[in-house]
Amino acid sequence: xxxxxxxxxxxxxxxxxxxxxxxxxxxxxxxxxxxxxxxxxxxxxxxxxxxxxxxxxxxxxxxxxxxxxxxxxxxxxxxxxxxxxxxxxxxxxxxxxxxxxxxxxxxxxxxxxxxxxxxxxxxxxxxxxxxxxxxxxxxxxxxxxxxxxxxxxxxxxxxxxxxxxxxxxxxxxxxxxxxxxxxxxxxxxxxxxxxxxxxxxxxxxxxxxxxxxxxxxxxxxxxxxxxxxxxxxxxxxxxxxxxxxxxxxxxxxxxxxxxxxxxxxxxxxxxxxxxxxxxxxxxxxxxxxxxxxxxxxxxxxxxxxxxxxxxxxxxxxxxxxxxxxxxxxxxxxxxxxxxxxxxxxxxxxxxxxxxxxxxxxxxxxxxxxxxxxxxxxxxxxxxxxxxxxx
Ligand code: PLP
Numbered sequence: 598x599x600x601x602x603x604x605x606x607x608x609x610x611x612x613x614x615x616x617x618x619x620x621x622x623x624x625x626x627x628x629x630x631x632x633x634x635x636x637x638x639x640x641x642x643x644x645x646x647x648x649x650x651x652x653x654x655x656x657x658x659x660x661x662x663x664x665x666x667x668x669x670x671x672x673x674x675x676x677x678x679x680x681x682x683x684x685x686x687x688x689x690x691x692x693x694x695x696x697x698x699x700x701x702x703x704x705x706x707x708x709x710x711x712x713x714x715x716x717x718x719x720x721x722x723x724x725x726x727x728x729x730x731x732x733x734x735x736x737x738x739x740x741x742x743x744x745x746x747x748x749x750x751x752x753x754x755x756x757x758x759x760x761x762x763x764x765x766x767x768x769x770x771x772x773x774x775x776x777x778x779x780x781x782x783x784x785x786x787x788x789x790x791x792x793x794x795x796x797x798x799x800x801x802x803x804x805x806x807x808x809x810x811x812x813x814x815x816x817x818x819x820x821x822x823x824x825x826x827x828x829x830x831x832x833x834x835x836x837x838x839x840x841x842x843x844x845x846x847x848x849x850x851x852x853x854x855x856x857x858x859x860x861x862x863x864x865x866x867x868x869x870x871x872x873x874x875x876x877x878x879x880x881x882x883x884x885x886x887x888x889x890x891x892x893x894x895x896x897x898x899x900x901x902x903x904x905x906x907x908x909x910x911x912x913x914x915x916x917x918x919x920x921x922x923x924x925x926x927x928x929x930x931x932x933x934x935x936x937x938x939x940x941x942x943x944x945x946x947x948x949x950x951x952x953x954x955x956x957x958x959x960x961x962x963x964x965x966x967x968x969x970x971x972x973x974x975x976x977x978x979x980x981x982x983x984x985x986x987x
Contacts, residue, residue, distance in 0.1 A: 611727045615951025619935065623945050630974045632962040633945040635772055635919065637837035641874070642885045645836065648877035649870045657869055663861045665693025665845070666872045672879040673845050677830070680804065681815045683823055685847040692853055692860060693867045693875075697802050697831040697844040699860070702728050704798050704827045704846060707855035708763060709734035716757050717766040718749045719953030720773055720921070722800070725766060735761070740955035743923055746912045747774035751785035758793050765790060767816060768800040770807065773952045773961035774921040775897075775914025777807065780814040787819035796852075797826045802844075803917040805835035805886050808894045811915055824849055827856075832871075834918075835886040836878045841871040893918050896964040896971060903975040904962075907982045918965040921949060923958050927985040931960045937985075942977035 616633070623629050640646070664670060670687035677691075678684045685691050694700040701724065705715070711733040717725050719738040729736040737757050741747040754765065765786065769778040778786075790797050797816055804813045817826045831844025846856060878885055897914065904911040904922045911922035924934040932948040939945050949956025964971060 607731060607733070610730050614723050616723055616947055619945075619947055619951065622936075622939060626943070629939070629943045629945050630966075630970050630977075631945040632964065632966055632971075632974055633947050635963050635965075636839045637834065637889060637918075637965045638967055639837050639889060641837050641841070642878075642881065644881060645838070645874045645877045645885065649874040652870060652873040657873060659869060661693075661866045661869050661872060663857060663866055664691070665867060666869070666876070669693055669872050669876050669879075670845075672876050673847070676879050676882065677828065677847055680813065681801070681828065682818045683815075683828070683847075686850075689850045690847055690853055692846045692848075692857055693872060694831075694844045694846060694860065695864055695867050696833060696842045697800060697829045698724065699864060699867075700827075700829045700831070700844050700846040700856075701725075701798070701800065702732070703856040703859050704829065704848075704852075705729055705732035705734060705764075706859055707852065708796060712761060713763040714759060714761040715764040715766055716754060716762060718768075718771070720747065720771075720949060720956035720959075721952055722768060722772045723951060725768075729766075734763075737762070738953055740953070741774075741776070742955070743910065743912065743959070746914070747771065747776040747921065748778050748782060749786065751782055751789060754786055755789055758789070758795070762793065762795060764796045764798055766798045766800070768802070770803040770914070770916025772803065772917055773919050773947070773949070773956065775917045775919045777811065777915035783814060783816050784819055787816050787822050790816075790825060791821040795825065797822060799826060799828055801828060801830045802834050804830070805883075806890055806893060806918060807916045808890075808897060809915060827852055832875050832878055835889075836875075837889060838871075838874070838878065841868075841874055843867055843871040843875050893965060896966075896968060899968075900962065900964045900971060900975065903979070907975075907979040908986060909982060918963055920962050920964060921956065921959045922962070924960055924982075925958045926987065927982055928987040929985060931957055934985075935960050938978065938981050942981055944974045944977045944981075
């Protein structure tokens with residue numbers, strides 16, 4: 598039987614993840630210092646783990662309501678109001694999901710008809726394009742530029758709008774660049790959403806991880822945005838809970854109900870143990886993530902300084918835990934740089950092209966890595982850059 602012929606045609610438009618491709622080279626190599634995977638280097642804070650352990654001891658192992666535990670949704674509502682200045686009704690405007698990943702998938706599938714366009718900024722998180730395609734939509738990437746510190750220009754957004762545009766998808770701070778959008782520009786993009794009657798999906802997964810005393814501003818807080826926005830957030834990054842697979846979507850009831858239609862059949866509910874852990878995470882709030890955030894800020898300062906000193910062009914990103922240096926001075930593409938650095942020094946970084954073509958001259962380094970390993974990785978990169986520098 599030719600199994601290839603049996604596959605959905607829709608899948609033929611889906612590339613293999615550039616990150617996955619690259620990490621197959623690293624798997625099983627204990628000698629490698631990895632700045633590759635985008636996740637915290639620390640385990641989930643102990644009180645959060647303990648809450649989950651206690652729940653298991655009590656035998657709390659059932660399904661929950663499709664929307665998620667009510668006490669968690671109440672907690673999310675309070676947290677979102679405090680952080681984003683927008684209030685959502687826990688009964689009909691909040692859906693607990695299996696990570697932001699599921700929330701994104703539901704949001705696209707809930708609104709897209711074949712041919713509907715979604716504008717998003719690139720370089721971006723690898724799953725945006727494929728998730729849009731799998732929802733039968735058409736992704737319209739806008740390339741952001743190193744000279745703008747990879748922020749998005751509202752004028753570029755307006756040029757990309759067509760009669761088929763349905764959604765503008767944003768992610769600030771951004772994976773893979775760490776870019777933070779200036780509030781004035783965000784306000785202009787909000788005005789475009791209103792002017793052209795567009796939906797906005799805002800992926801806020803790094804919103805707690807901001808540096809230089811910046812305060813997070815979300816597009817949802819601008820006039821006319823709450824009614825057209827799906828706010829996506831989760832516990833993976835700020836609370837170091839990647840493996841718990843827990844996120845949520847906040848949206849007006851009509852949008853949330855449409856997402857719920859899919860979720861109730863495809864996922865039923867997010868895992869109860871993770872939901873209970875998340876309740877504890879929200880109770881702790883900044884007490885849980887602030888020590889990690891401060892430590893990332895120190896590491897960011899160190900890495901940005903070292904990369905620029907060795908001659909790479911690396912802007913100082915305002916958030917998340919990534920730097921995105923341009924490696925052109927070596928005469929290598931980001932991909933060649935990553936492959937050769939791995940081969941010569943056993944340091945893994947991700948080729949920027951994995952996040953879109955405008956990242957082709959860059960590499961992504963995740964600095965949520967133990968400080969002693971970061972020092973070793975920077976020392977190795979310095980030797981590597983010196984050797985290859987044109
Ligand atoms: N959105 C962005 C921008 C990410 O960087 C990631 C993971 O790296 C996700 C979503 C997925 O998050 P989750 O673990 O909540 O599914």
